Amino acid sequence: MSRLNAWIQERIPVHGDQLRELTNEPVPNHLKRWWFALGGTPAYLFVVQVVTGILLAFYYQSSPSAAWESVRYITEDARYGWYIRSLHKWAATLMIASVILHQMRVYFTAAYRRPRELNWVIGMCLLMCTLLTGFTGYSLVFEQLSYWGATVAANISDAVPVIGSFGKQMLLAGDTYNERTLPRFYILHAAVLPTTIILLMAVHITFIRLHGVTELHFEDESPDEPDHFNFFPDHLLTELTIGLVLMILLSALATVLPATMGPRANPLVTPEVIKPEWFFYVSFRWLKLFSLSVAVISTGFIIAAMFVWPWIDRLLIRLTRNEDASVYVGIVATFLLIGLTVWEAVVTH
C-alpha cells in the first residue's frame, strides 16, 4: 500500500495538506442559513443540466423536419425518456429561479459593493447566458411556442438600433426562420452557451475565493461564537444537503408534472393563445404595453443599468445620502417583476 502511495505521490505530487489549504476557505457564519447558500444551487443544477442534456443529445435531431418527432420519441418511446427530459426541463426552471433569487439576495444585502463590483458584472453575464440557454432550449422542441417564440425574439433583436439587423441575421441564419435556424439554436444551447457559462462560473468562483464571501452580521448572533466555520466538511455538507433536497424535488416534479408535447410548429398559423416560458412573461407583457422601439430601448436601458448597478448605487448614495436607497429601488423593481409576470400569467391576451 505504501508503495502504491509512493507511486501515486511521485506522479501526482500534491499533498493532503495542500489540498486542505486550497479548499478550506473560512466561511462566514451566516452561510449556515440555507437561503444564503443559493449561489451553489444554480451550479448544482447546471451539472444536472449537463448530464441530462448529454443524454438527450443521443436522440435529439436538430433539423426542422425531424426535431419535433425526435423529442416525441424521447418523451413517449425511449425508456425513461420522459424522466430525463422532465428532469432537464424542471432543472432549467429551478436554475433560472435560483439564479434570480441568488441575485436578489446579493442585491438586497448590497454584497456587490466595493470591492466586488466586477463579480456582480460577471453574475449579470451568467444571468444573460442562463436566460439565453433557456430560450434556445425551448426553441429546440420545435412546437408552436418554440417557433413563434424564436420568430418574436428575432424580430425584437431586429428592432435594436444599429446592431439589431445583424443580430437577427446571425440568430436566424436568414431574414426569417429557415431550415438553417434550428441547428444554430442547438449549437448555441448545447456547446457555445454551456462553455461560456463554465468559464464565467470559474471566474465568478475565483473572485469569491479572492475576496472572500461578504461578511454579514445579525443582531441575534452571540458575540462568543466564532465568526467563521470551515468550508470542508461543514459547508460542503450544507451544499450536499441542498443537492439531495434538489434531486428529490426534481424527481417529484418530473414525475407529477412531466414535460409534455405541444402541437408541432406551424409557420403558417400563430396560435390564438401564445405565450413564452414563464421567465419571459415580464418582457412579453412589457412589449404589449409600449410600442416596439420604446419597449426594446427601455429594456436595453434596464439591462445596462443592472450591469453597472454597483456604480449607480454609489451615485445614489452620494445623491440621497441614504445607504439604503438601492433597497427601495429593489423593492419597486421586485413588485414590478412579480406584477407583470402574474398579469401575463392570468390573462389570455
Added chain:
Amino acid sequence: MQEPSGDIRGERTDAVESRPDGSESRRGFLEHAAGVTMAGGLTAGYGMLVSHAVRFLYPSETDPGSWQFVCTLDDLQPGDSMPFTTPAGAKLVVARQAEDPAQDDAFIALSSVCPHLGCKVHWEANNERFFCPCHNGAFDAQGNPIAGPPKAAGQSLTRFPLRIEGNLLMVWVPGTGISEVISETNA
C-alpha cells in the same frame, strides 16, 4: 580562456539600453519594434480568423423572391378580395379597391405577417379586423393599424408589390421558407 564580453543571454545592461542623452539605443529600438511587430502579427492573424468566422456564420444571400401569377383582372371585381398562398406557403390577401386598374391602390396584397414582431394575423369576421394574438395588435381591412403596439408605432400590414401585365395580376413574393421543408416531410 577569456570570458566573452557582454551578456550572451541577451540581458540588457545599462550601457547598451540608453545613451547619456536619454535617447533609445539601437537594441532598445529593435526590441520595441520586434514587440510591436509580434503583437501586430498576432492581432492581424487571429483578427483575420475572427473576421472569417463571423462572415462564415453570417447567412449568405438566399433566393430573394419572384413574381407570381395571382389571377386575371376580370376574376377580381371591385370590392372583392381573394386569399393567395405563395409557393413557400405564406398566406396573403389580394383585394380590388377600384374599377380602373391604372388607379393607384386599385389592387392591394396584404401580408398576413404582423409588422410588430412577425406573428401571423388572422381575420376576425365578427370584429371586421385582422388580429395578432402575440401582442394584441389589430388592423382594419386595408391593413391600417387600429389597436395594440402596431397602432402605437404606426405600423400597417406589409403590402406585397403588385404589377399588371396585360390582363394578368402578378404579385412579388419572398423566396422559400421553412413551411416548404415541413410540409414535404408531412406529405
